[in-house]
Amino acid sequence: MLKFIDQAGMRGRAGVVAVCLMAGGLSGCVVSLTPQMKPVFDTSDKTPESKPPSLAKWQAEGPVKFFLVHGMNDDPFGADWQDALKETSYHDLERQLNDWDHQSPDFQNAVREAAVGNQFSGFIGNYAKKAHLTEQTSMEENEKAPYDFELIQDPYGTVIGYTFKRSFLTSGSNAVDFYVTCWCVHDSEVKEAKYGATSGNKPWGESWDYRQEYQNYRHYVNGLLKHSVVEWGLTDAALYLSNGRGEFEWAVATGISRMAAELKSDDRMVVLTESLGSTITYNVLKHFSGDKVIYGRPWKWTDAQQAGWTSFLHKQGTGAEARIAFYMMANQYALLSTDEQKPSGMGPMMKEAAEPVDHPAQVLGAAFKKTPGAPPIQLVAFTDPDDLLSFRLPTEGAPSNIQIRNVIVNNNWYAIGLFVGPVEAVDATNPLNSHTGYDTNGKVLDVMLNGIKE
Numbered sequence: 001m002l003k004f005i006d007q008a009g010m011r012g013r014a015g016v017v018a019v020c021l022m023a024g025g026l027s028g029c030v031v032s033l034t035p036q037m038k039p040v041f042d043t044s045d046k047t048p049e050s051k052p053p054s055l056a057k058w059q060a061e062g063p064v065k066f067f068l069v070h071g072m073n074d075d076p077f078g079a080d081w082q083d084a085l086k087e088t089s090y091h092d093l094e095r096q097l098n099d100w101d102h103q104s105p106d107f108q109n110a111v112r113e114a115a116v117g118n119q120f121s122g123f124i125g126n127y128a129k130k131a132h133l134t135e136q137t138s139m140e141e142n143e144k145a146p147y148d149f150e151l152i153q154d155p156y157g158t159v160i161g162y163t164f165k166r167s168f169l170t171s172g173s174n175a176v177d178f179y180v181t182c183w184c185v186h187d188s189e190v191k192e193a194k195y196g197a198t199s200g201n202k203p204w205g206e207s208w209d210y211r212q213e214y215q216n217y218r219h220y221v222n223g224l225l226k227h228s229v230v231e232w233g234l235t236d237a238a239l240y241l242s243n244g245r246g247e248f249e250w251a252v253a254t255g256i257s258r259m260a261a262e263l264k265s266d267d268r269m270v271v272l273t274e275s276l277g278s279t280i281t282y283n284v285l286k287h288f289s290g291d292k293v294i295y296g297r298p299w300k301w302t303d304a305q306q307a308g309w310t311s312f313l314h315k316q317g318t319g320a321e322a323r324i325a326f327y328m329m330a331n332q333y334a335l336l337s338t339d340e341q342k343p344s345g346m347g348p349m350m351k352e353a354a355e356p357v358d359h360p361a362q363v364l365g366a367a368f369k370k371t372p373g374a375p376p377i378q379l380v381a382f383t384d385p386d387d388l389l390s391f392r393l394p395t396e397g398a399p400s401n402i403q404i405r406n407v408i409v410n411n412n413w414y415a416i417g418l419f420v421g422p423v424e425a426v427d428a429t430n431p432l433n434s435h436t437g438y439d440t441n442g443k444v445l446d447v448m449l450n451g452i453k454e
Contacts, residue, residue, distance in 0.1 A: 052378040054451035063175040071275020072236035078118035090189040097159040112149045123439035133168035152254045160186040161251035181255025183248045195231040246295030253294045263308035265315040269324040278328045282363045289367040328381045329438035334391035365399030376403040384411045386434040411437030
């Protein structure tokens, strides 16, 4: 008989493996080690006119700018931020961030290091290694403004996120810049006030239920899913579809505008978004090409931002080759767009409850105009079938200037089967790894760097 082991006794998949190995004499305990499968391409997609680009080829030909936006369940300063920043709550941390100019240089540098060390550090590091890129900026080299780190404030002066840039060079001295935007600083304080700290320690939060008397009856994986997926994950989606939408979009719009000021007409651009971050980013692009209203206010570009964005769009719209590519990881379009499936008989008050979530291809089709003879812009959607929070991106109805490719990948390296007697095998693989492992999956990076080889 296997006894329940609580969170203190088992951490992640390694703990499950240890239990299986220790119980090796028990019939029905199976550990299956399987390598990551080769990416495959959804055969239900229509025959493509062209393939996604090879970013290695792009980088060999000229400068490339990446725009990166994270998804839900993100700690803006990493899992160990309390030790790194010597704070006990997001409430206290945000109070200091809102008084940034009066903080010590040591504190400011610690914030920058925590931010840069957390946001897309795995993707940028692995991509740079595979692409043979050399980083040009570090804390030591630029003490005045390391990584061009900037806090993002909403229209009312509250810090809601941040943005920074990491700069690299190819072996041929072409620039490859990564512009990273975080939209969840204030969002983390809101979730902490409701559910408690991500660590399960104080502050406990209004609805905190991780007391020992609860933990004694809670299985590890259920606790993991509740805290990471529901409380600190799906709550982001709930906030976005309600009163958090403007705040999240304001942060991403600020990040795009910051990059736009440095855009040149000959640049190529890669937009990589994760999870909920995809919906936020694409809705911002919709506003930029439409009403130009973010958070209920007209969005105002600086002259440099407007000039950079306009010149890039002009070159993108007149050249013989698409100069921008989009990559989505773990998209939730299906989940977030269910409001469009309005049941018959729904009252008129419900109909206008929220702004609809448009199909990403429709948004891009409007934002980047079709030029006769030019190949379509590529929209690549990576999905792990074991990812509970990702869906195939529908290709039906995509405009002619946008080509969707659904790429099926596997982010978990092994699966663990546990069963006793007649009970069927249960996959005990940590499901969060399937949702969060895209940006460090070497097979995903290979597709981006080398293009699709079918």
